[in-house]
Amino acid sequence: MAEKQINPVLKQVLELGPTVAFFALYMWIKDKSYTVGGTEYSGFIVAAVIFVPILLASIALLWVLSGKISRMQVFTALVVIFFGGLTAWFNDASFFKMKTTIVYGFFALLLGIGLMRGESWLQYVLGEMLPMQHAGWMILTRRLTGMFAALAVANEVIWRTQSDALWVTLETFAFPAALFGFLILQITALSPHIIEDEAAGKPDAPGKTAGRDRDGQA
Incomplete structure (x- = not known):
């Protein structure tokens, strides 16, 4: 389709x-x-x-x-x-609470495997949406791997030690907000690695430059 x-x-x-x-x-x-x-x-x-x-x-x-x-x-x-x-x-509500740990942990593991292979699998997924140099993608992937791992650990600690109401609230609002805010901060910090429109900063061809030198105009 x-x-x-x-x-x-x-x-x-x-x-x-x-x-x-x-x-x-x-x-x-x-x-x-x-x-x-x-x-x-x-x-x-x-x-x-x-x-x-x-x-x-x-x-x-x-x-x-x-x-x-x-x-x-x-x-x-x-x-x-x-x-x-x-x-x-x-x-048993424990199984439902564990799913968040599994999801975040799986993403951390998946990205980590790519990093061990010297690759950013995140770039394969989001490369077209966010044109960025490979070095930038590797940095973002390493940081996001750590973030997913931290969220997985946080979920385990919270659901095992806190009330159901607090876990549901954090699961619904805090975890997604933390991940979204983290991504915004990282993209801002990695702005030097973002690839701008090539046409905007592309130098003139030698022939055109020479033509301007000879004629004094474009």
Whole structure:
């Protein structure tokens, strides 16, 4: 299916909407419990299970509207399905909380493998969106690898030591904001490595320069 244009605002809503919906649903039913098939489930478990089809519907709609689905979206969907299923099956919220560690840890591992090979796999994914020298991509990849690893560790510490409400709040708002802010700072710091429009700074051809010297005009 050919890639199609999609309204940027709608795209952001579809990408961020499921997480915000999970937060809103959890805050609404966090103090309630539900009995299904003789088993009692907390509000957290119910919100986590409902989050799975919401996320899948969002990804499917993005695919229909844009004609494209990224590998990261596929990976995220598989992780959410797997850990959402474990959460419901074992009636244990720990599995759902672990998925964030797995996602961030996987990204750190993936980028780290590329670095050990002397490559920036981040450049392969984002190179067309952000023209930058290879040295800049290597620096950004190393820093982003560390950031993903730090987020994975932070998630483990938070969900194991803090309340469900705090974890849900940080998962929904703090982690994405920290990652977004980190990327903005890095792109700003790496601006000397960004490749400008070649035509803007391109020197004149020798013939044209000579012509100006002879005629005194362009």
